[in-house]
Amino acid sequence: MDDLKYGTRNKRGDWAPNQPVKTAPLFAFPPRLKAVLKWLPHYFFPWNMIFAASAVAYWAWVIPPVERLQTLGIEWIAWLYVVNAISVFLFYGAFELHLYVFKRQENRFKYNGRFPADQKSKAFWFESQNLDNILRTFLSGVTIWTAVEVAMLWAYANGYAPWLDFAENPWTLALIALVVPIIHEFHFFCIHRLIHTPLLYKWVHSVHHNSVNPSPWSSLSMHPVEHLLYFGTAFYHLILPSNPVLMLYQLHYAGFGAIPGHVGFDKVEIGEDKLVDSHAYAHYLHHKYFEVNYGDTLIPLDRWFGTWHDGSAEGEARMQERYRRRKEKLAVRKARVGIGEAAE
Structure with a gap:
């Protein structure tokens, strides 16, 4: 397939789409009903339906009976960890095999023309991005994912989380299901801005940003603190009138949706x-430039806060102008400090 029908490739082999990234029309003002209706199928298919279906499958075949969930037990907790680990291995591994091991697409549609396995770096354990990412995913990521899942299931089983029945509250739960992705994006943007503050970036978020050229296993390659913040999106269901299946959907949207x-x-x-x-380009640009696109395209939070980069020349110019203004402020601040020290 000719990817140059859809984008361009530079001399380094990096590919970029022809069209700038667009945010969803959901929060446009004035409302654009026709655009929303045209966009809606993309909201559901394929990704959101995959994550929702996986949550239903978990509830049907993986989650133990409610009576067992009322008491914490090593057997069912270990069972959930094993199932989560196998699910991640199969889902993430399928993309890794198709795109990075067998390279069935070669570098067609690949943003960064190079492959992580071809490069060694001391930023990673054993100087291998893939090995580092895989170990962090299973040692910390799946562990904390499971811990949050266990805590929430225990809370539901013991009446600490509002549990609505689907038969009695179909419209309320349908609404909650619809906003699960919105909850995720709002939460992700907030914690993402938080961990980009200097101290937390240095000690926490830099682990994830070591993967400048991300691949499937980079998705959950994070510091444990970031894993806890990231999967903490499930804790909204301690307050929302919800259901364990929708809480699982929220978790799967984070875990598989990365x-x-x-x-x-x-x-x-x-x-x-x-x-x-x-729909990866917006987040790829975040990995490339670090200080743009803290959220994604569902809620235009980056537009509202001035950190949006859509991949266009105009987006690049806005980013460079923002950097220039920040450098000027830092220079003025340093000059004031120097004057103050000289006066003393």
Whole structure:
């Protein structure tokens, strides 16, 4: 498939889409009903439906009976960890095999033309991005994912979280299901800005940003503190009138949903003529430039706070202008400090 029909490739082999990234029309003002209706199928398919279906499957076949959940037990906690680990291994591994091991697409639609396995760096354990990312995913990521899952299931089983029945509250729960992605993006933007503060970035978030050229296993390669903040999105369901299935959907949206933003390819080829959009470009630009696109495209939070980069020349100019203004402020601040010290 010719990816140059959809984008351009520079001399280094890096690919970029022709069209700038667009935010969802959901929060546009004045409201654009026609645009929202046209966009809605993309809201559900394929990613959100995959994560929602996985939550239903977990509740049906993985989660123990409520009676067992009322008491913490090593057997069912270990069972959940094993299932989560296997699920991550299969889901993440499928993308890794297809795109990075077998390289069935070669570098078609790949933002960064190089592959992480071809580069060694002392920033990673054993100087290997893949090995570092995999170990962090399973040692910390899946562990904290499971811990949050256990805490929430225990809370539901013991009446500490509001549990609505689907049969009696279909419309309320349908509304909560619809806003699960919105909750995730709001939460992600807030914690993301927090961990980009200098101290937390140095000791916490820099672990994730070591993967400047992200791949599937980079998705959950984080410091344990960031894992706890990230999966803490499930704790909103301690307050919301919700249901354990929707709480699992929230967790799966975070856990499995990290993949699209880090897959490293704009489109995944399925067969010879079908493409699935990853919608990864906005987050790839965050990994590339660090201080843009703290959220994603569902809620235009970066537009509102002045940190949006859509991949266009105008977006680049806005970013550079923001950097220039910040440098000027720092220079003025240093000059004032120097004057003060000289006066003393």
